[in-house]
Structure formats: structure tokens, C-alpha cells
Amino acid sequence: AQSVTQLGSHVSVSEGALVLLRCNYSSSVPPYLFWYVQYPNQGLQLLLKYTSAATLVKGINGFEAEFKKSETSFHLTKPSAHMSDAAEYFCAVSDSGTSYGKLTFGQGTILTVHP
Amino acid sequence: DSGVTQTPKHLITATGQRVTLRCSPRSGDLSVYWYQQSLDQGLQFLIQYYNGEERAKGNILERFSAQQFPDLHSELNLSSLELGDSALYFCASSVVGQPNTEAFFGQGTRLTVV
Numbered sequence: 232a233q234s235v236t237q238l239g240s241h242v243s244v245s246e247g248a249l250v251l252l253r254c255n256y257s258s259s260v261p262p263y264l265f266w267y268v269q270y271p272n273q274g275l276q277l278l279l280k281y282t283s284a285a286t287l288v289k290g291i292n293g294f295e296a297e298f299k300k301s302e303t304s305f306h307l308t309k310p311s312a313h314m315s316d317a318a319e320y321f322c323a324v325s326d327s328g329t330s331y332g333k334l335t336f337g338q339g340t341i342l343t344v345h346p
Numbered sequence: 347d348s349g350v351t352q353t354p355k356h357l358i359t360a361t362g363q364r365v366t367l368r369c370s371p372r373s374g375d376l377s378v379y380w381y382q383q384s385l386d387q388g389l390q391f392l393i394q395y396y397n398g399e400e401r402a403k404g405n406i407l408e409r410f411s412a413q414q415f416p417d418l419h420s421e422l423n424l425s426s427l428e429l430g431d432s433a434l435y436f437c438a439s440s441v442v443g444q445p446n447t448e449a450f451f452g453q454g455t456r457l458t459v460v
Contacts, residue, residue, distance in 0.1 A: 274451035282446040325445035331402040332443040336389035
């Protein structure tokens with residue numbers, strides 16, 4: 232079974248500071264990995280995805296993530312936080328060994344950005 | 347706007363009742379997923395349909411059922427509701443429902459069971 236673990240349910244940064252949200256995965260087959268963002272009272276929006284091409288993936292709104300197989304990690308970063316980045320972020324994995332598209336999500340990390 | 351429409355946005359009902367949640371996928375998307383988001387369980391996959399056929403099943407209770415119609419919209423039926431069924435229910439859609447394709451999420455239906 233696949234799973235993801237997000238380290239830290241809450242992360243707080245100052246505006247302009249580096250954002251680092253941690254995600255570790257467990258999978259018996261090469262994984263497909265995703266980061267989604269959820270703003271209050273909204274659905275989930277895809278930030279970026281890793282599907283076995285480049286290990287450094289660039290997404291929307293200046294976010295990027297690096298797939299590190301040796302560390303089973305897919306951490307999300309942004310060089311400079313903006314107030315509008317405050318939201319909840321979810322790491323998710325899907326099983327490349329099946330034809331299903333179902334996602335297994337982590338517990339989420341709430342990002343707070345201080346002025 | 348993701349293009350996925352869910353109705354209603356909010357639903358308040360009593361224990362023991364039955365409700366139906368509706369989802370219209372993005373134009374052209376053949377696959378629909380249902381997820382439940384609750385404080386204690388987080389985001390959980392319930393069920394996936396592809397072009398009218400059930401493709402994958404997750405942690406869906408026997409009291410819950412779903413279907414996808416010929417026009418590709420989907421309904422999630424929840425019956426004999428319990429307080430613990432209170433949650434945000436999301437529908438998502440994707441073009442072919444493969445593991446490497448992006449799923450687009452609706453804004454969810456917030457169900458409150460009282």
C-alpha cells in the first residue's frame with residue numbers, strides 16, 4: 232500500500248522567507264507524486280506533479296519540488312513567501328502500477344505567512 | 347474555477363436520513379472520483395468511475411453508493427446517516443483516470459448531520 236507522510240501539520244514563515252513543506256512517501260512501485268493547495272472554502276488545486284520525468288518539478292505560483300528516491304522525499308519549496316500563499320497544502324501519491332487515478336493524501340500542512 | 351461543479355454546496359440533515367450529492371465533471375473528462383475530507387480522517391478516497399463503470403473502490407461504507415450516468419455526471423448517495431458522516435465531500439474529474447493525470451476538484455459539498 233502506498234502512503235505519504237507530511238512532517239509538520241503547521242508551518243509558519245515570514246513574508247519573503249523560504250517556504251519548505253516536507254513530504255515523504257512509501258511505495259512498492261515507482262510513484263507518481265502531487266502537491267495540491269487548498270484555500271479556505273475552496274477545492275484542491277494542483278501545484279505540481281512528478282511522473283518520472285525530471286526530478287526537479289516546477290509548478291505554479293513559484294513553487295517547486297524535488298523528487299529524491301534515496302530519501303523517499305518530495306519536499307515543496309518556494310524561495311520567497313507571499314501573504315497569498317497562506318493555505319493548506321497536501322502531498323499525494325498515486326500508484327503507477329495500476330490503471331486507477333486514485334490519490335492517497337497526506338494529512339496536510341497549514342502554511343501561515345506573517346507580515 | 348476548475349470546471350467541476352458540485353451541488354449542493356451545503357447540506358444539513360438529521361441522523362438516519364438519506365442524501366444525494368451531485369457532481370458534473372469538466373467537459374470531456376471521463377473519470378470521476380469521490381473523496382471525503384474530515385478532521386479526524388483527513389482526505390480519503392471513496393470511489394472512482396470511468397465512463398459509467400466503477401473502476402476503483404476505497405474506504406467507502408456500505409451505506410454509501412455512487413453511480414455515473416451516461417451524460418457522465420455522478421451522484422453519491424449517503425443513507426442511514428450518522429453524526430460521523432459529517433464532512434466535506436469532494437468530487438474530482440480527469441480525462442482518462444490514469445495515475446499520472448491531473449485530477450480537477452470541485453469546491454465540495456459540506457454535509458452536516460445533526
